[in-house]
Each structure stands twice: as C-alpha cells, then as structure tokens.
Amino acid sequence: MKLHDIDFLIIGATKSATTWLQQSLQQHPGIYMPAPELHYFSRFYDRGDQWYLSNFEGQKDRRLVGEKSNSYMDTEGAAGRISQKLPDAMLIAQLRNPIERAYSDYCMLYRRGEVGRDIAQYLDPRRAAGGRFLSGGLYFQQLRAYFDRFPAEQILVVLYEDMRLDAFAQLDRVRKHLRMADDPPLRPLEKKVKDKAEPMIHPTLRRLLRPLKPIVAPFRNSAGFKRMRSIAAAEVQYAPLTRELRERIGDFYATEIEKLGAIVGRDLNGWLRNGSVRE
Secondary structure (H helix, E strand, O other): OOHHHOOEEEEEOOOOOHHHHHHHHHOOOOEEOOOOOOOOOOOOHHHOHHHHHHOOHHHOOOOEEEEEOOHHHHOOOHHHHHHHHOOOOEEEEEEOOHHHHHHHHHHHHHHOOOOOOOHHHHHOHHHHOOOHHHHOOOHHHHHHHHHOOOOHHHEEEEEHHHHHHOHHHHHHHHHHHOOOOOOOOOOOOOOOOOOOOOOEOOHHHHHHHHHHHHHHHHHOOOHHHHHHHHHHOEOOOOOOOOHHHHHHHHHHHHHHHHHHHHHHOOEOOHHHHOOOOEO
C-alpha cells in the first residue's frame, strides 16, 4: 500500500461526533478505516510513513480507505504535512457549535478526573483564552490552513447540528463528496458513541485511584471488577454552563463564527443565539 492509496481524512473537530461519523462509515462494506485515531500528521510524524501505512494492512482491497484524527484540525503544521503527503485526499471537517463543543470537552475531562469543578477556570475567556477548551473552537483559523493548501472541492464541512436533524441527508453529502455509488447507501450508526450521562466513578475518586491503574488493569474485564465498578459508579454531576458564561464565550467566538460562515456559505450566528444554524 502507498500513501496515494489513502482516499480521505476526517480531520475534526473534537467533541463534534466525529467518532460517530467514523463508525457510520466503517459499517459500509466498501470503506476501510482503522479504529484508533492515528494522529500521524500531528503527534507522531516522526514515526515515518511506513508506520502510518502499517495501520491500513487490514483494508483488503476496499474501494475507499481513510482515517480519522481530530488533532489534524487544531495542530499547527498538520495541514502542511497532509498537503505534502496526501495532496489529493478528500477532507471532511465535522464542526459543532463552539460553545457547546468547549463545554462538552470540559465535561469529558471532568469525567476523567483531569480538571476540577471551577468551570470558569477552563471556559471563561478572561481566564482561559489560549487553553485547549476555547482554542479547539477557533474553526476559521484552523480551516484556513486547509483552504490555503487544498482546492475547496476537496474539503467538506459538515455540521453536528445538521447531522442530528437529518443524519441520512448529511451522510449522503459525505457519500457524494467521496464520489461513492449510492448502493449500498451510507447508513447512520444507530447508537450514541459516548454519553456523558452514563454512570461513572466520581472524578475525585478517579484521581485518587489513578496510581493503581497499572495494578488493576489485568482485572478490568473480570466479573468481580465490573461488579465493584457498578457499585461505585453514579451519574456525574457537572458544573452548569450558566447564561453569563455562555454569553462570554459567545463574545469570544463572535468574529470567528462570522468569518467561518463566509467561507462555508452558511449563516452560523444562530450558534450565538440558540445553538441552531440556518441554511
């Protein structure tokens, strides 16, 4: 297999249901995508092309081959590396209201015990500008690196909100972008990939138990371990995203959203008002 055999990349953004999109594509018999995110052009470029290609050995003559790595969206230099190595690849960027995306990202790390409950420390632009949560939603800046290097017809922007409203229609846009035949059609994955309401061990307890992870790892799939985890798990109570904080984040993104709307040909200002967007 050669680099030019890679047909497409899902480049992000994080917490925008890109894993759901990936798994929807993986259901199709004509598409091969490795399950883990490879992050080759962002984090592991020093591993070399042969390492990258070794992850596609199971493709078995599928008609389309691709991969999904959310870090390609917001990692400086990734667009340049991709354009150099995969100049003909079709790109898919799935985006989400950046306010909701930032809050979802915060909740994910809170579940993992990696951030605390002071939500303003992570999401208030007066304190957190430059951090991962707010920077992850600077879509115009991130996409501009790709539009500067690829023809517009190679880049498809899909919105999380559109996918929720009509997954079949949006997957049909993906099908056309990848120049696939319509038989068999692309079908949406029927289940949620990740659910923040799923019961889990409290984040504080997770932090305390983190040093024990290597010790308990061999027992994670045992019935006893699962029983103990179910006893300790509960629905996580997240710090709420208040109206005041939402408005501050909206002000932070306002200019970025206007510029993004211009390049994708959509009125995205609904993200700032009620979370929805218009055609």
